[in-house]
Amino acid sequence: MDLIEGMLARRTTNGPFRPDPVSREHQHLLMRVAQAAPSHFNSQPWRFVLIENPATIQEIARISGESMTELIDAGIFFERYRRYFRFTEREMDERRDGIHIDHLPGPLKPFTKQVFSDAGIKLMRQLGVPRKLGEDNRRLVAGSPLLLAVLLDRTEYVPEQLSGFYSVFGMGAAMENIWNAVGALNMGIQFISTPMEIPRQWQAIQTLLRVPDDLALMAVYRLGYLPDGEKRPTIDWSSRHRKRLEQFVSRDTCDVPERDA
Template sequence: MELIQGMLARKTTNGPFRPDPVSLEHQHTLMRVAQAAPSHFNSQPWRFVLIENPHTIAEIARISGESMTELIDGGIFFERYRRYFRFSEAEMDERRDGIHIDHLPGPLKPFTRQVFSDAGLRLMRQLGVPKKLGEDNRKLVAGSPLLLAALLDKTEYRPNELSGFYSVFGLGAAIENIWNAVGALGMGIQFISTPMEIQRQWQAISQLLHVPDDLELMAVYRLGYLPEGVGRPSIDWSSRHRKRLSQFVGRERCDVPEEG
């Protein structure tokens, strides 16, 4: 039951970590729980890189911050993800998915629903919000004591074949094991997603990490120990709602929802 409760309490860390280095013991524990994940024919297609070098972290942080600014300023972020935004508890309770935008900078609060419209984007540009968000993102990554790069072996990861699915499935299981384990270690984790949205930036990170031709960089995460009493980022959200069983579980067939 302790394991199940830990899984149900799993969350993403949007704020900063303590500056303390992550102990080697904890790093290796996370790698061992990843190693324990299932994979097709025990192929174990995942590879990981543990990153503690401050200069490497600072460079990835710079790339991440620049990517965030570009995505926000160009409206790309909102076009891709607008359908997941919720603006009230009532809307969140009805939909049971997406993110509730419940924390905004003071000048933007009166325009909460309009922030992610074209007019809102113009206002955000005038107020310098894209640069502010990019800098916030850079600081979060730069202040993380540990980054984790997740890669796949291309001999298994062939996207146009079933092995591509099997490999992504296996890596997903490995990452989920890590995500469920960090809480027991007093740690948090967050996906560094913005560079993935811009191909040249993602390639820059691959080059920085010397990714060879036979590996594919799939994701980068930031990890660290959790502090107490830290304020929220400039723009933040809550996403603890989950769909009801009847919304994602069928009984015997797809068109008979599970009750409960």
């Protein structure tokens, strides 16, 4: 039951970590739980890079912050992901998916529903929000004691073949094991996604990590121990809602929703 309760309590850490280094024991434990994940024919296609070098972390932080600023300033981020935004508890409770934008800078609060419209993005530019968000993002990554790069073996990961799906499926299982394990260690984890949105920035991280041609860089995460009090970023959200059973489960055929007991 402890395992199940831990899985149900799983969360993503949007705020800062403690500066304490992640112990080598805990790092290796996370690698072992990843290794325990299922993979097609036990192929274990995943590869990991544990990043503690301060200069490397600072450079990835710079790239991540710049990427965030560019995405927000150009409106690309909100245009790409607008359909996931919820602005009221009522909307969140009805849909039970996406993210509830419940934490905004004071000047933007009166314009909550318009904040991601063209006019809202123009206002954010005038208020310097893209630069602020970029700096928040840079600081979060820079203050993380451990980054984790996740890669796939290209002999297994061939996107146009079924092995490509099998490899991504196995990588997802390995990362989910890590995600569930960090909670038991009083740690947090967050996906560093913004550089992936801009090809040249993602390439810069691959160059920095000296990724060889036979490996594909798939994702980078930040990890660390959780502080006692959590400080929220400038723009933040909650995403603890989950769909009701009948919204994602069917019985026998796809047209018979499963009802909650």
